[in-house]
Amino acid sequence: MQHIIKNGGSGYFPARIVANHIAAKELHIVAEAPEFFMPAYVVFPIDRDDRVIDNALTIIHRIASQQSISPRESQRPKRTRAAKF
Numbered sequence: 001m002q003h004i005i006k007n008g009g010s011g012y013f014p015a016r017i018v019a020n021h022i023a024a025k026e027l028h029i030v031a032e033a034p035e036f037f038m039p040a041y042v043v044f045p046i047d048r049d050d051r052v053i054d055n056a057l058t059i060i061h062r063i064a065s066q067q068s069i070s071p072r073e074s075q076r077p078k079r080t081r082a083a084k085f
Helices: 002-007 015-023 050-066
Strands: 010-013 081-084
Touching: 010 015
Parallel strands: none
Antiparallel strands: 010 081
């Protein structure tokens, strides 16, 4: 991303990484660029403390639900999009 900001070009980046650069007009979302999502998986041992796992999953779900607004629907991008200088 720093190379693109300095030299130009385009690439795909997690929206949370480029949000401030988009707001500062250093980068912009490329219109018509495909959007894709990167799923997250959780792995935990069978022998576990269910309270700890339940708390962690609650936090993960809360954060993931906050990431569901499209950049075109909000000033602050939430999804992975192409960004171009």
